[in-house]
Amino acid sequence: MTGLLPWLEWAGVAVFALTGALVAARKQMDPFGFALLGTVTGIGGGTLRDILLGIRPVPWILDPTVVVICLVVSLAAFFTAHLFEREGRAKAILWADALGLALFTVTGTAKALGADAPAISAVMLGVVTATFGGIIRDILAGDVPLALRRDIYVTAALAGAIVFVLANRLLSPEVDDLLGFAVVFLIRGLAIARGWSLPQYGGRG
Template identity: 45%
Template sequence: MLIVLNYAGVVVFAATGALAASRKQLDLIGFLFFAAITGVGGGTLRDLILGQVPVFWVREPAYIVVCVVTAIVVFFTAHLIEWRYRLLIWLDAVGLAAYSVMGAALGLAASGSPTIAMVTGTLTATCGGVLRDLLAEEPSVLLRPEIYISAALAGAGAFTAAEAAGLPSYASSAAGFGVALALRGGAIQYGWTIPRYRSRPGRNADDALKKR
């Protein structure tokens, strides 16, 4: 289950990296570079922080091959797609959900601490996209008005809570994945937000979520 999630995360994030390269009109090697950076970036940071080195794609080079194939497919098909940015955003949502569970699972296994599991889940899920936007000089997903980091945190939190409740691993993974994807999907489709900082915030995050 975790291996499936990891490959799913790599493929969809690699595709978003390649789509960013297509928006910048780079060459094929540029597509490969952005696909690889985005596909394995979050997981690389996670492995470094947890001290699991060499990082996962050095131990298992198939992940790199997956990024290369994804980049090539996108290079030769992206021009067929009218709604490229929308596709990028939705693939990013799937990758975010997959990686929030993966990151939390590995963080929990390595540290035993639910706090750390939620941090590594959130970091793994968001850092690939952050890196992609930073290097492609695109507006950062971090600063978008709708729910993004929150979805990753909620997914990691749901997984960690389900594990603590003794659910089997596939159920916890499905719970985390579902929560993250539902929140981020709602944010994309319906513009869900939680209250942002203003001079007088006055309300709290839970109220606003219920009101929608």
């Protein structure tokens, strides 16, 4: 896992940056809007996680690789977003977001465990890493964040983070990333494909 962690982090950053850029396309933003939404989506969750872990300065300040990835992906999407069919763009955003959610759940939980955070804290930091960037993206775009809708979203990240920690502690660090990723993507993917959602508060008579 240690050797894969940077690559998984970069992959998650790229995928989440793409979701931010696709939202910018849906909102018909200019290149700056693409870059802004892509960047805050790509690095928002990891930045909050590192701040909560007490990492100073935040790693991307000294090594801006992830920022460069966000900018490249976002600006590339500005010229290619039209390739996504208009009616299929929302689905593309959801599936790309599901992939980013799974990747960031794994990397966030792994980084928290690597910083000697207790298991429960590592689970929560994995969820924060996976969801916070998307929350910022949706707020800036004027949408209700996915994490606050009926969609099974945070629940998927929470389940994957728990499985990751259990696999790391009880099985082997060799399989924790694979199992955590699979659980998140499977739950979120089924929710997208089958329209699963959590119960919604309907008031009381």
